[in-house]
Amino acid sequence: MSGNKTEVEKNYLNDQKGIKSWLLTLDHKRIGILYLYSIMFFFFIGGMSALLIRLELIRPQEVIVGADTYNQLFTLHGAIMIFLFIIPGIPAILGNFVLPLMIGAKDVAFPKLNLASWYVYIFGSLFAVYSLVTGAVDTGWTFYTPYSTSTDTSVVSMTLGAFILGFSSIFTGINFIVTIHKLRAPGMTWFKMPLFVWASYATAIIQVLATPVLGITLLLLIAERLLGIGIFDPAMGGDPVLYQHFFWFYSHPAVYIMILPGMGIISEVIAVFSKKKIFGYNAIAFSSLGIALVSFLVWGHHMFTSGQSEFAAMIFSFLTFLVGIPSGIKMFNWLATLYKGSITFETPMLYALSFMFLFAIGGFTGIMLGALSVDVHLHDTYFVVAHFHYVMMGGTVMAFLAGLHYWWPKIWGRTYNEFWARIAAFLIFVGFNVTFFSQFILGAKGMPRRYYTYLDQYQPLHAFSSVGAFVIGAGFFIMAFYLIHAMVRGKRIGRNPWGALTLEWTTTSPPSHHNFEEIPVVKNGPYDFDRIRVENDKWIYKEE
Amino acid sequence: MSIKAHHHITPLKTYLSVGVALMVLTIITVVVSFVHFGAFNLIIAMVIASIKAVLVALFFMHLLYDNKLFMAIFSISLIFVSVFIILTMFDTMQRDSIDEVKAKPIKKNAIIYDK
Numbered sequence: 001m002s003g004n005k006t007e008v009e010k011n012y013l014n015d016q017k018g019i020k021s022w023l024l025t026l027d028h029k030r031i032g033i034l035y036l037y038s039i040m041f042f043f044f045i046g047g048m049s050a051l052l053i054r055l056e057l058i059r060p061q062e063v064i065v066g067a068d069t070y071n072q073l074f075t076l077h078g079a080i081m082i083f084l085f086i087i088p089g090i091p092a093i094l095g096n097f098v099l100p101l102m103i104g105a106k107d108v109a110f111p112k113l114n115l116a117s118w119y120v121y122i123f124g125s126l127f128a129v130y131s132l133v134t135g136a137v138d139t140g141w142t143f144y145t146p147y148s149t150s151t152d153t154s155v156v157s158m159t160l161g162a163f164i165l166g167f168s169s170i171f172t173g174i175n176f177i178v179t180i181h182k183l184r185a186p187g188m189t190w191f192k193m194p195l196f197v198w199a200s201y202a203t204a205i206i207q208v209l210a211t212p213v214l215g216i217t218l219l220l221l222i223a224e225r226l227l228g229i230g231i232f233d234p235a236m237g238g239d240p241v242l243y244q245h246f247f248w249f250y251s252h253p254a255v256y257i258m259i260l261p262g263m264g265i266i267s268e269v270i271a272v273f274s275k276k277k278i279f280g281y282n283a284i285a286f287s288s289l290g291i292a293l294v295s296f297l298v299w300g301h302h303m304f305t306s307g308q309s310e311f312a313a314m315i316f317s318f319l320t321f322l323v324g325i326p327s328g329i330k331m332f333n334w335l336a337t338l339y340k341g342s343i344t345f346e347t348p349m350l351y352a353l354s355f356m357f358l359f360a361i362g363g364f365t366g367i368m369l370g371a372l373s374v375d376v377h378l379h380d381t382y383f384v385v386a387h388f389h390y391v392m393m394g395g396t397v398m399a400f401l402a403g404l405h406y407w408w409p410k411i412w413g414r415t416y417n418e419f420w421a422r423i424a425a426f427l428i429f430v431g432f433n434v435t436f437f438s439q440f441i442l443g444a445k446g447m448p449r450r451y452y453t454y455l456d457q458y459q460p461l462h463a464f465s466s467v468g469a470f471v472i473g474a475g476f477f478i479m480a481f482y483l484i485h486a487m488v489r490g491k492r493i494g495r496n497p498w499g500a501l502t503l504e505w506t507t508t509s510p511p512s513h514h515n516f517e518e519i520p521v522v523k524n525g526p527y528d529f530d531r532i533r534v535e536n537d538k539w540i541y542k543e544e
Numbered sequence: 545m546s547i548k549a550h551h552h553i554t555p556l557k558t559y560l561s562v563g564v565a566l567m568v569l570t571i572i573t574v575v576v577s578f579v580h581f582g583a584f585n586l587i588i589a590m591v592i593a594s595i596k597a598v599l600v601a602l603f604f605m606h607l608l609y610d611n612k613l614f615m616a617i618f619s620i621s622l623i624f625v626s627v628f629i630i631l632t633m634f635d636t637m638q639r640d641s642i643d644e645v646k647a648k649p650i651k652k653n654a655i656i657y658d659k
Contacts, residue, residue, distance in 0.1 A: 241635065242632070242636070308635045309636070311641050312634040315631070316631075
């Protein structure tokens with residue numbers, strides 16, 4: 001880890017100064033940072049509302065908020081976490097920052113579109129904030145009809161916000177597809193691309209194909225509320241279940257918009273911290289595309305108890321099991337990569353291993369819920385809540401944290417305190433399991449989700465779950481402190497602190513405005529640890 | 545994958561032939577609408593309309609001569625729309641196939657029909 005002074009002096013962070021240079025920047029790295037600040041702000045709000053929900057549920061009677069406020073709180077938590085944090089999170093922050101670096105490009109294909117996507121994100125989030133200030137929304141993040149067409153809360157502004165946010169997502173998707181097709185460095189063939197790039201590519205395809213459907217759905221909902229067109233109203237020949245078809249045709253693929261880039265990060269981190277060539281590169285790459293494809297065929301499993309026909313339910317149940325195949329392929333390939341690797345347990349690896357453990361549980365319970373007969377009983381219980389938190393938080397958020405800790409030294413040129421990072425990782429892992437494993441049991445015992453109060457028999461498990469939530473909260477506060485400290489005062493590091501072989505580690509930390517001193521020419525695969533090792537930022541070929 | 549800006553000039557004859565084909569198909573649509581085919585009425589009309597749309601896209605909109613990427617994008621969009629509609633129809637068309645209790649035509653008492 002050699003800190004070269006000249007490298008540190010001129011980089012993307014300090015080559016231009018002033019607020020204007022940030023707000024009008026076309027540099028993908030700076031846009032990534034803008035996204036980092038704004039998305040983390042909403043993550044904080046979503047997280048605080050989660051803590052309030054868990055505090056309220058610590059006993060069946062009122063603790064801090066009334067029932068109506070409680071309904072608004074869980075809608076706030078869901079809508080913010082989904083639309084403002086987890087969907088844009090990995091692509092917009094880490095994807096924006098590292099994707100062009102990983103393929104040896106100077107920037108994304110459309111830098112202005114990239115900046116526009118951030119402004120659209122901010123514009124959409126203002127609508128969301130507006131609807132929170134003007135009486136919140138109490139429909140849940142799914143805005144199901146007929147309740148969403150009849151409640152007095154600010155459904156229109158909230159859905160308009162989500163509609164606008166969709167464009168931000170589409171802009172990013174288009175940008176990544178074109179960038180990956182057109183701007184790869186010489187020598188970087190499709191099968192020499194890092195797996196994070198493959199995962200981002202699959203994600204971008206879903207973003208571009210599925211997000212317009214969400215736009216249509218939310219516009220129809222707004223038209224239904226404002227004009228009473230009746231498409232979802234049985235009294236006028238409409239069908240409320242049709243809303244759910246529309247909604248989940250986007251929102252189930254959106255689940256994979258959330259998890260796929262996370263899986264890309266895990267592929268990077270597992271290989272680098274095992275110092276071993278990734279097992280089954282092609283299988284992992286194609287399973288990303290497989291997941292993207294299958295994701296469009298399974299949406300009806302959200303609707304098994306909605307009045308959907310049994311015939312459709314059977315087909316969707318069968319199709320849902322297919323998702324297990326590409327996901328399983330990834331899990332086994334990561335495990336095989338770990339086998340006989342030189343594994344080290346730095347913080348990114350701790351989160352990657354947490355991901356594998358938690359995502360396995362989330363995935364298996366997903367298969368359980370995909371089984372029609374089981375789902376009829378578990379639908380809308382805490383079992384479902386636990387399942388999707390194991391996938392979304394145990395999966396995506398753990399992967400996001402793995403990526404954040406993995407690339408943090410590259411982003412800032414400074415590293416964080418490893419000791420405190422491990423403490424935080426431990427707290428988050430333990431707190432997470434305390435919070436959500438207890439919810440599997442609650443759900444299996446029949447505790448319905450979204451209820452403000454409950455029978456006394458559920459109280460011990462609810463209280464246990466709430467304690468876990470505050471342990472997670474403590475972990476995140478520690479993380480916030482050491483990461484911010486690292487930005488300002490962290491130890492300076494060289495180009496390649498982890499000994500990785502992908503291109504972003506061949507440039508300075510932090511990178512210069514144009515990323516590379518000269519356009520890199522790719523000769524090796526991204527995980528050729530069998531031939532190359534890195535010492536003090538220098539690549540040493542083993543056969544030499 | 546390079547997208548070259550090459551300008552294919554379609555012969556006037558092709559345009560006219562496609563135009564005639566569209567006219568003929570329109571006439572067929574009108575004629576067929578007077579014959580009662582039962583459940584096939586809609587299917588026949590949709591098939592003819594789809595053929596017309598394909599002709600317009602291929603020739604008038606130059607999809608046939610343009611970069612194949614555009615063809616791929618267009619086809620993929622159509623496939624996904626079909627997936628959405630077909631799987632949704634598995635629900636809406638089969639609501640009463642197993643559980644008869646649900647088979648109540650919701651339109652009978654609809655307000656819209658009272659007006």
